[in-house]
Amino acid sequence: MALAKKPVTGMKDILPEEMQIRDYVIGIIKETYRNFGFTPIETPCMENIANLSSKQGGENEKLIFKVLKRGEKLKLEAAETEAELVDMGLRYDLTLPLARFYSNNANNLPSPFKALQIGSVWRADRPQRGRYRQFTQCDIDILGEPSNLAEIELILATTETLGRIGFEKFEIRINERRVLKAMAAYSGFAEESNDEVFIILDKMDKIGLDGVAEELRKNGFEKEAIDRYLALFQRVEGEADGVKAVSVLADTLGEYLEDSVRISLQEIIECVEQTKTADFKMVFDPTLVRGMGYYTGTIFEIAIPEFGGSCGGGGRYDKMIGNFTGNNVPACGFSIGFERIILLLLEKGFQIPGSPRKTAYLVEKNYPAEKLCDVLKQAQEARKCGRQILVARMNKNKKFQKEKLTAEGYTEFLEFFNR
Amino acid sequence: MALAKKPVTGMKDILPEEMQIRDYVIGIIKETYRNFGFTPIETPCMENIANLSSKQGGENEKLIFKVLKRGEKLKLEAAETEAELVDMGLRYDLTLPLARFYSNNANNLPSPFKALQIGSVWRADRPQRGRYRQFTQCDIDILGEPSNLAEIELILATTETLGRIGFEKFEIRINERRVLKAMAAYSGFAEESNDEVFIILDKMDKIGLDGVAEELRKNGFEKEAIDRYLALFQRVEGEADGVKAVSVLADTLGEYLEDSVRISLQEIIECVEQTKTADFKMVFDPTLVRGMGYYTGTIFEIAIPEFGGSCGGGGRYDKMIGNFTGNNVPACGFSIGFERIILLLLEKGFQIPGSPRKTAYLVEKNYPAEKLCDVLKQAQEARKCGRQILVARMNKNKKFQKEKLTAEGYTEFLEFFNR
Numbered sequence: 059m060a061l062a063k064k065p066v067t068g069m070k071d072i073l074p075e076e077m078q079i080r081d082y083v084i085g086i087i088k089e090t091y092r093n094f095g096f097t098p099i100e101t102p103c104m105e106n107i108a109n110l111s112s113k114q115g116g117e118n119e120k121l122i123f124k125v126l127k128r129g130e131k132l133k134l135e136a137a138e139t140e141a142e143l144v145d146m147g148l149r150y151d152l153t154l155p156l157a158r159f160y161s162n163n164a165n166n167l168p169s170p171f172k173a174l175q176i177g178s179v180w181r182a183d184r185p186q187r188g189r190y191r192q193f194t195q196c197d198i199d200i201l202g203e204p205s206n207l208a209e210i211e212l213i214l215a216t217t218e219t220l221g222r223i224g225f226e227k228f229e230i231r232i233n234e235r236r237v238l239k240a241m242a243a244y245s246g247f248a249e250e251s252n253d254e255v256f257i258i259l260d261k262m263d264k265i266g267l268d269g270v271a272e273e274l275r276k277n278g279f280e281k282e283a284i285d286r287y288l289a290l291f292q293r294v295e296g297e298a299d300g301v302k303a304v305s306v307l308a309d310t311l312g313e314y315l316e317d318s319v320r321i322s323l324q325e326i327i328e329c330v331e332q333t334k335t336a337d338f339k340m341v342f343d344p345t346l347v348r349g350m351g352y353y354t355g356t357i358f359e360i361a362i363p364e365f366g367g368s369c370g371g372g373g374r375y376d377k378m379i380g381n382f383t384g385n386n387v388p389a390c391g392f393s394i395g396f397e398r399i400i401l402l403l404l405e406k407g408f409q410i411p412g413s414p415r416k417t418a419y420l421v422e423k424n425y426p427a428e429k430l431c432d433v434l435k436q437a438q439e440a441r442k443c444g445r446q447i448l449v450a451r452m453n454k455n456k457k458f459q460k461e462k463l464t465a466e467g468y469t470e471f472l473e474f475f476n477r
Numbered sequence: 478m479a480l481a482k483k484p485v486t487g488m489k490d491i492l493p494e495e496m497q498i499r500d501y502v503i504g505i506i507k508e509t510y511r512n513f514g515f516t517p518i519e520t521p522c523m524e525n526i527a528n529l530s531s532k533q534g535g536e537n538e539k540l541i542f543k544v545l546k547r548g549e550k551l552k553l554e555a556a557e558t559e560a561e562l563v564d565m566g567l568r569y570d571l572t573l574p575l576a577r578f579y580s581n582n583a584n585n586l587p588s589p590f591k592a593l594q595i596g597s598v599w600r601a602d603r604p605q606r607g608r609y610r611q612f613t614q615c616d617i618d619i620l621g622e623p624s625n626l627a628e629i630e631l632i633l634a635t636t637e638t639l640g641r642i643g644f645e646k647f648e649i650r651i652n653e654r655r656v657l658k659a660m661a662a663y664s665g666f667a668e669e670s671n672d673e674v675f676i677i678l679d680k681m682d683k684i685g686l687d688g689v690a691e692e693l694r695k696n697g698f699e700k701e702a703i704d705r706y707l708a709l710f711q712r713v714e715g716e717a718d719g720v721k722a723v724s725v726l727a728d729t730l731g732e733y734l735e736d737s738v739r740i741s742l743q744e745i746i747e748c749v750e751q752t753k754t755a756d757f758k759m760v761f762d763p764t765l766v767r768g769m770g771y772y773t774g775t776i777f778e779i780a781i782p783e784f785g786g787s788c789g790g791g792g793r794y795d796k797m798i799g800n801f802t803g804n805n806v807p808a809c810g811f812s813i814g815f816e817r818i819i820l821l822l823l824e825k826g827f828q829i830p831g832s833p834r835k836t837a838y839l840v841e842k843n844y845p846a847e848k849l850c851d852v853l854k855q856a857q858e859a860r861k862c863g864r865q866i867l868v869a870r871m872n873k874n875k876k877f878q879k880e881k882l883t884a885e886g887y888t889e890f891l892e893f894f895n896r
Contacts, residue, residue, distance in 0.1 A: 060800070060801065060802075060803060061525075061527065061528045061531055061577065061580075061800050061801045062525045062527065062528055062577070063577060063580040063581040063801050063802070064581060065520065065521050065524075065577075065581070066521055066523050066524060066525055066564075066565050069521035069523065070521065071518070071519070071520050071521075071578050071581060071582060072518060072519040072520075073518060073582060073585060073586075074516035074517065074518055074586075077516065077517040077518055077519055078516065078517065080519075081507065081517055088500065092833075092865055093833070093860045093863070093864065093865050093866065094860065094865075094866070094867070095835075095837070095865060095866060095867030095868070095869075097493035097496070097497065097885070098493065098496040098497065098500055099490070099491060099492060099493055099496055100490070100491040100496060100499075101484065101490050101491075102484050102485055102488035102489065102490075102611050103522065103597060103599075103611060104485050104488065104542075104611070105484075105485060106480075106481045106485055108480065108481065109480045109481055112480055123523075123544050123545075123547075123565075124544065124545040125542050125543065125544060125545070125567075126542075126543040126544070126545055126559065126562060126563055128542075128601050132559070134556075134557075134558075134559060134562075137553075138553075139553075140545065140551070140553060143545060143553075143562065144545055145485075146485050146542075148544075158480065158481070158482060158484075159490050161480075161482040162482040162483060162484070162490060163490060163492060166492060167492075167493075167881075168878070168881040168882055168885055169872060169878065169881070170869050170870070172867070178522060180522075182547050192521050192522060192523070203869070203870060205842075205870060207840070207849065207868065207869075207870060210849075210853065211853075211868060214853070214857070218860075321846075325846040325849075328846070328850070329846060329849065329850045329853060332850050332853075332854065333850060333853040333854050333857050335857060335861075381479070381480050382479065382480045382482050383479075383482070384479060414511075414512070416514075418514070421626070423624075427740075427744040427747070427748060430626065430629075430744075430748065431747070431748045431751050431752060434629065434630075434633070434748060434751075434752040435751070435752050438633070438752050438754060441512045441513065441637075442754070444512070445512065446511055446512050446513075446514060447512065447513070447514060448513070448514030448591070449514070449626065449630060450514075450589050450622070450626075451589070451622060451624060451626060453588060459587070459588065462586075462587040462588070463587055466516070466587055
């Protein structure tokens with residue numbers, strides 16, 4: 059019986075060329091974040107289905123791969139609903155598992171706790187080009203830090219990582235959920251309609267200011283509110299200095315915006331600009347929404363010019379851990395769009411800097427065992443000096459074999475014949 | 478609603494202390510195997526259920542976590558069997574996915590292909606101490622190399638890795654499926670009973686030679702065959718020199734054993750002994766069986782004295798890829814018992830060598846933003862020199878905070894007060 063050769067639908071095999079770049083990037087990520095005091099943790103890939111379906115994950119909860127119960131617990135004949143058949147699911151992100159992890163282990167963790175997670179997540183999305191049903195996420199989170207020191211450290215660490223990978227002239231766009239709310243209230247939108255307004259606002263980068271206005275009108279919002287709302291965005295449009303832009307907006311919003319929110323946003327922008335190591339700019343972007351419902355304060359996003367759309371983002375979610383423990387814990391996270399970054403590097407034809415010299419020792423077939431031992435000794439000596447040595451039998455089609463190896467980065471060939 | 482804090486049954490959260498050791502070991506594994514010309518690859522964690530249930534995996538096929546079909550494909554009411562409900566499963570090892578990967582991608586891979594895989598696998602085993610339902614496997618495989626150069630390179634690479642992690646005075650036990658068969662045939666066991674005999678033989682390290690004899694008797698085998706069988710093992714018992722032991726056994730077996738098998742085993746032992754870098758010994762062990770049915774030739778196992786039982790193993794499986802492509806490809810692999818090695822290191826109180834100096838900057842609450850910027854600048858300077866700097870707010874209970882950080886390896890504390 060022939061077995062299926064292809065990976066399961068929507069998932070992919072990762073070949074050596076891509077894998078080496080992934081490993082290189084993960085190495086930089088781990089080293090940089092470690093220098094900022096983040097410590098790696100890991101949680102199981104599966105979570106209880108009740109946790110995954112607890113309305114923390116928004117749309118992602120519709121995309122869960124569910125795991126069948128096993129043994130006596132599976133009562134196939136009695137089961138009338140899907141829910142009776144499953145007890146676990148594959149995680150759709152790393153944030154919910156982190157909140158569970160922290161609730162379970164807080165006593166054994168320092169406070170504040172700075173976590174680094176790199177791991178696979180799964181979403182049963184409709185398969186499409188460049189988007190897979192299994193992909194890697196890379197998150198840092200600071201739990202237990204109420205002040206904006208959390209935001210500053212997250213942004214500094216993430217941007218330094220991006221800089222070390224080789225990205226430059228990118229932007230970190232920042233906003234605050236409370237700024238979004240204040241702008242809506244100031245304009246005259248009712249609080250209940252906030253979610254609806256923000257979903258439309260979130261399309262700004264695709265449909266522009268006029269498109270947003272048009273869609274708000276179609277959704278039946280009053281012209282007066284829409285006009286006031288648009289005027290707000292126009293007030294700060296083009297103001298490149300983030301601190302000034304926040305001031306201009308805050309002055310207009312007046313008492314609609316708590317002064318502490320303005321101060322905190324300005325401190326983050328100012329402090330990051332003064333201490334950053336990478337070549338990027340902090341941009342205040344009042345149109346930034348970020349979909350996840352769990353954000354409670356600051357939100358931010360990476361914009362890399364070569365790549366339309368976001369390459370990662372994050373924000374503050376002070377109320378999620380309370381769902382596990384009953385007590386809220388301040389929490390703030392930043393997720394790098396790992397798969398997008400790898401895609402960009404592959405498209406650029408990225409070469410890993412400082413790779414070791416790769417040499418292939420090709421040994422003629424039927425080379426006698428005693429002499430093979432000498433070849434291996436020679437290989438072992440070279441490996442001791444950190445060189446990468448492949449010892450392989452010479453194929454009949456040696457030219458083809460060497461071409462393949464050259465494509466893999468082998469630059470030297472040593473051939474051994476039995477003469 | 479309070480959510481479940483514990484990980485799902487039989488799986489575990491990995492805390493920073495263990496995670497740092499895991500990352501360190503993975504770093505050594507990747508670097509060492511890379512120097513031997515192995516390239517990393519990755520396959521999806523899920524495979525088609527038909528592939529997973531194709532009788533390659535022996536007992537493990539009973540332990541598969543199965544994934545529910547989604548959307549219209551799930552016909553809950555019409556389904557009468559479990560098989561109709563599921564389309565995928567979580568992989569129970571890395572060998573079957575590798576065979577599928579190779580079948581799918583052989584055109585884009587060099588020949589021979591040296592693969593390194595590090596990844597999670599899942600088995601719905603009865604939960605027990607120190608054994609988890611999700612665990613990491615670490616495999617190297619050489620595909621397309623028919624000669625014993627594959628075995629030699631696999632053993633050299635794996636033992637160098639173990640040596641660099643700090644293990645010494647361990648053993649690599651080696652045997653051959655064809656030696657096992659020849660011994661059974663020579664003793665007079667019928668070929669059909671081979672599997673039954675080998676399952677009993679596999680218990681040798683637990684029940685001893687007498688126990689094996691006793692159990693063979695109970696299973697109804699003839700006394701004469703059993704006596705001849707036991708005498709074979711006694712002939713080589715205590716012969717420390719592997720090459721000699723193979724000769725002694727082969728001389729006794731005579732024409733029951735192909736001479737090429739003897740020569741190949743001796744070449745492997747001889748060549749590894751001459752070129753090894755770690756402190757270990759090659760031991761010929763005619764009682765070594767290794768459970769998996771897919772092995773076709775050489776089999777080997779790591780025995781570390783501090784740890785009763787095997788710490789990894791592997792062998793040749795020349796017929797698995799043919800299940801996918803119809804054409805067999807020579808294949809040989811070695812798997813390190815990653816979780817057991819981590820357990821051993823944790824029990825030893827292993828300290829990671831050469832870790833960077835860790836300094837915590839503790840900043841008083843309400844430290845003004847302008848001054849916080851200066852603290853962060855200082856931290857950034859130190860990080861540039863490769864130091865690990867944690868910047869955190871000072872807790873009310875500073876003594877407790879510092880204790881926790883000390884346990885995490887912080888040896889220096891810099892405190893910043895607003896005075």
